[in-house]
Amino acid sequence: MSFADLYTSGEHRRNLAHFAALATLASIDGELSIEEKNMLDRFATKLDITKSEFEEVMKKENKYPIDASHDAEKRLERLFDFFRIIYTDHGIDNEEMILVKKYAIGMGFTGEKADKVIERSIEIFGGKIDFDDYLYLVNH
Secondary structure, three states: OOHHHHHHHHHHHHHHHHHHHHHHHHOOOOOOOHHHHHHHHHHHHHOOOOHHHHHHHHOOOOOOOOOOOOOHHHHHHHHHHHHHHHHHHOOOOHHHHHHHHHHHHHOOOOHHHHHHHHHHHHHHHOOOOOHHHHHHHHHO
């Protein structure tokens, strides 16, 4: 197995872990709504989740916990990954907003901190940052 194969499979495992956590969050209140199912289908496509992986994750007996970390940088890294996934189609919709907040809280952010981090992340990923912030990001 080449180094490139290890990287790809590691990246895919991380994508699958993200997807499994999202599926668990979406189904936490019981049955999936049509909107939740459609959203999970979109995430599965974005994350390159196979049909068999999707079906395995969605089994009722499979509940995958969000790996909450005490390390703030690690939580931000996971949230960053999540926003990269969301913004592959250049935007965030209402269902994704609800899910990203649940995800952030599940990772250990308080509700208030989750709101601030999400708002700032949307500004950054949506290209809506002001020049001072841009300058700071480019220079650091």
